Amino acid sequence: MTGEIDICGVFIPGFLIALVVALALTVLIRRALAACGAYRLIWRASLFDFALAVVILGGVTAAQGRVPWI
Amino acid sequence: MEVQLRAGASPAATRSKGGSPIPRSLANDVVFSAKTFAAAMLALYLAFSLDLPRPYWALITAYIVARPLSGMMRSKAVYRLSGTLVGAAAAVALTPAFIDAPELLTFALALWVAACVFLSLLQPAPRNYTFRLSGYTAALVGFPCFDAPGEVFETALARVEEISLGAVCVALVSELVLPRYTGRYLMARFDIWLGAGARWACDALLGRESAIDQRRFIAEAAGLAELRVQAAYDTPELRAAEAATRTLHARVAMLAPAVFGLADRLRELGPGKAKLSPILATLAKWLSAGPRGAPDDAIAIREAIASARGAGQGLDYAGALARIDDLARLWRECLILRQEMRGRPGAAVRRGAKSDPPIDRDPAMAALSASALFAAILLCGGVSMAIGWQGGATATMMAATGGAIFAARDDPARMTMRFSLWTTVGALFAGLWLVAVMPMIDGFPLLGASLGLLLLPIGLATAKRATGASAIAFVYGFGGLMALQETYAVDFAAWANGVLSVTVGSWTVALIMALIRRVSPEWAARRLFAAGRVDLAAIAGARWVPQADDLAERMFDRIVAMGSRLAAAEGAAGALLDEAFADFGASLDLLRLRAERARLAPPARRAADLVLKTLARRFAGAPAPTLARRVDRALRRIASETRGDGALDAALAFDGLGRMALLSAQPRQEAHA
Numbered sequence: 001m002t003g004e005i006d007i008c009g010v011f012i013p014g015f016l017i018a019l020v021v022a023l024a025l026t027v028l029i030r031r032a033l034a035a036c037g038a039y040r041l042i043w044r045a046s047l048f049d050f051a052l053a054v055v056i057l058g059g060v061t062a063a064q065g066r067v068p069w070i
Numbered sequence: 071m072e073v074q075l076r077a078g079a080s081p082a083a084t085r086s087k088g089g090s091p092i093p094r095s096l097a098n099d100v101v102f103s104a105k106t107f108a109a110a111m112l113a114l115y116l117a118f119s120l121d122l123p124r125p126y127w128a129l130i131t132a133y134i135v136a137r138p139l140s141g142m143m144r145s146k147a148v149y150r151l152s153g154t155l156v157g158a159a160a161a162v163a164l165t166p167a168f169i170d171a172p173e174l175l176t177f178a179l180a181l182w183v184a185a186c187v188f189l190s191l192l193q194p195a196p197r198n199y200t201f202r203l204s205g206y207t208a209a210l211v212g213f214p215c216f217d218a219p220g221e222v223f224e225t226a227l228a229r230v231e232e233i234s235l236g237a238v239c240v241a242l243v244s245e246l247v248l249p250r251y252t253g254r255y256l257m258a259r260f261d262i263w264l265g266a267g268a269r270w271a272c273d274a275l276l277g278r279e280s281a282i283d284q285r286r287f288i289a290e291a292a293g294l295a296e297l298r299v300q301a302a303y304d305t306p307e308l309r310a311a312e313a314a315t316r317t318l319h320a321r322v323a324m325l326a327p328a329v330f331g332l333a334d335r336l337r338e339l340g341p342g343k344a345k346l347s348p349i350l351a352t353l354a355k356w357l358s359a360g361p362r363g364a365p366d367d368a369i370a371i372r373e374a375i376a377s378a379r380g381a382g383q384g385l386d387y388a389g390a391l392a393r394i395d396d397l398a399r400l401w402r403e404c405l406i407l408r409q410e411m412r413g414r415p416g417a418a419v420r421r422g423a424k425s426d427p428p429i430d431r432d433p434a435m436a437a438l439s440a441s442a443l444f445a446a447i448l449l450c451g452g453v454s455m456a457i458g459w460q461g462g463a464t465a466t467m468m469a470a471t472g473g474a475i476f477a478a479r480d481d482p483a484r485m486t487m488r489f490s491l492w493t494t495v496g497a498l499f500a501g502l503w504l505v506a507v508m509p510m511i512d513g514f515p516l517l518g519a520s521l522g523l524l525l526l527p528i529g530l531a532t533a534k535r536a537t538g539a540s541a542i543a544f545v546y547g548f549g550g551l552m553a554l555q556e557t558y559a560v561d562f563a564a565w566a567n568g569v570l571s572v573t574v575g576s577w578t579v580a581l582i583m584a585l586i587r588r589v590s591p592e593w594a595a596r597r598l599f600a601a602g603r604v605d606l607a608a609i610a611g612a613r614w615v616p617q618a619d620d621l622a623e624r625m626f627d628r629i630v631a632m633g634s635r636l637a638a639a640e641g642a643a644g645a646l647l648d649e650a651f652a653d654f655g656a657s658l659d660l661l662r663l664r665a666e667r668a669r670l671a672p673p674a675r676r677a678a679d680l681v682l683k684t685l686a687r688r689f690a691g692a693p694a695p696t697l698a699r700r701v702d703r704a705l706r707r708i709a710s711e712t713r714g715d716g717a718l719d720a721a722l723a724f725d726g727l728g729r730m731a732l733l734s735a736q737p738r739q740e741a742h743a
Contacts, residue, residue: 046245
């Protein structure tokens with residue numbers, strides 16, 4: 001996953017892409033959870049959100065390079 | 071969820087005209103200071119390890135964004151990020167375009183700052199911060215690059231990076247470690263406000279209301295609209311109940327004309343009042359339970375009112391009953407909405423469509439502020455360019471920043487001076503620091519520990535409303551000079567030049583602001599009052615048909631803004647508030663009459679239209695000597711020629727309107743001075 005991705009001549013670190021993807025996924029999952037009312041059962045929403053974001057970012061970086069289309 | 075919080079209950083709570091303060095204690099302050107410091111150190115450490123060019127900017131941002139309550143901080147962080155992005159982009163766009171003509175560049179930057187300040191003054195808080203910030207970020211990035219125009223992109227990038235870093239660090243620390251939520255404070259504030267309203271209403275019912283009741287009710291409403299926005303950031307339940315909260319805000323505001331009108335009625339009633347006293351006593355008892363009262367107690371009271379009706383006591387009596395019924399209905403709605411806001415929906419309360427917060431815009435004042443700032447920036451930039459002063463760019467930058475930050479105040483000069491004073495003190499400290507402390511420091515742990523000695527006590531001061539701005543100015547001056555030292559080797563001359571330019575810049579803008587922009591609180595209050603009259607004229611002339619809730623919020627916002635300015639005023643200025651209340655009541659009666667007008671028989675409708683036309687002229691400032699006669703005639707027409715419920719409603723609206731209008735149309739000598 002190291003190395004840079006070339007977008008129209010601008011080199012962007014792969015990690016930045018991972019961050020953007022993870023952010024988008026986190027927002028989607030958060031919306032879904034909120035729609036199910038899961039946040040009523042969660043003690044501290046911001047702590048949960050942060051942990052969720054870290055887990056998803058970890059997943060995305062792990063998948064990078066192994067899954068061909070990421 | 072019920073927060074025990076009454077005005078002045080906590081000894082540490084600072085009293086001010088801005089409503090009940092956030093409950094504070096030494097422990098809370100210490101935790102807040104420690105959290106801010108931890109966030110600042112995290113930001114500083116990350117900035118150092120990422121080799122960012124101006125690590126101390128991240129530290130300054132941490133202190134600027136930090137707020138004791140999570141939602142306040144989160145909204146500020148978001149607005150700061152977006153403002154910085156726009157401002158930095160503007161600087162990057164403007165600077166290369168005028169690279170060969172610093173005069174034109176100064177002009178363009180001044181124009182940009184002034185335009186942003188103008189727009190920010192037309193926006194509600196807290197969103198207006200974005201506009202202010204995009205104004206002075208362009209100045210912060212653009213002016214220092216006069217000597218080295220090639221660096222503008224690097225400077226802009228550095229600023230965006232550093233500010234994002236600082237804001238994100240504060241958000242993380244403040245959310246994850248012992249967060250305190252704005253939502254709870256908002257609910258407590260609404261309870262205090264409702265309590266103040268109930269107390270005022272109670273006193274009015276028992277015939278012992280005083281100006282203090284009224285002033286307290288106004289003072290407790292200050293800043294609630296801003297708080298509502300901030301609370302939505304940290305309390306998802308409140309975001310879901312946004313419509314209820316908004317309606318509650320408007321309905322509590324409507325208590326003011328209801329109580330004011332009722333008190334006026336009861337005073338006029340005379341002997342008929344004895345028949346009402348059992349109802350008044352029951353209602354007062356229910357009200358004295360404050361926000362914890364049961365909404366359904368209203369049913370019995372309103373039944374009693376309905377059975378007391380039709381006793382043939384004339385319009386005065388019917389009017390008083392109608393006002394009492396209004397008050398009972400309003401208070402019931404307030405109690406239901408309060409529960410709904412806390413996630414316990416009760417009976418449905420009718421409400422208007424959702425719309426934008428109806429804030430009061432004053433483009434003329436905004437334009438005046440913006441042009442004063444424009445003049446100050448041009449003066450500062452022009453003079454320093456003419457004498458070829460090295461620090462001139464910094465001075466101009468400081469003028470733009472100080473002027474933009476305090477543009478919304480009635481007296482921006484005083485705030486700017488105080489800000490510059492504490493910035494200078496901060497810069498002096500930084501000078502001492504660089505000479506005495508920095509040489510001994512090798513490594514981040516030692517740097518952090520030594521900064522902690524200085525910044526932890528400063529953090530305590532930022533938690534207090536009275537000292538907060540000065541403390542932040544101190545950090546701004548301190549960090550600003552430390553930031554310089556990162557890029558240039560600071561010698562005494564550079565340091566002295568820096569301090570001098572900060573002082574010159576702030577003094578210039580303070581002077582210009584004092585000359586052009588300063589207004590007396592009383593003048594500002596009169597201006598708000600006049601704006602209310604313009605609205606009344608528009609409603610009376612059918613040029614504007616607002617929702618009742620929106621209108622109530624708008625009229626009451628003005629009264630709150632007037633109240634904070636007239637907090638210490640007596641005599642004629644204090645009477646202005648009474649007139650504003652009368653106008654508030656008149657505006658709602660006008661709206662009611664407009665709605666009932668269609669149901670009147672043609673002759674009565676013609677008489678009503680005549681009164682409305684006279685009122686529109688009267689509110690527009692023209693004398694209307696025939697007003698009282700016309701109201702009388704219209705009332706007689708309605709009483710004689712119409713039957714049915716609608717007629718009574720219209721007659722009451724009319725009568726109330728007539729009283730309010732007459733009350734607020736009393737000739738005033740000093741009004742047009």
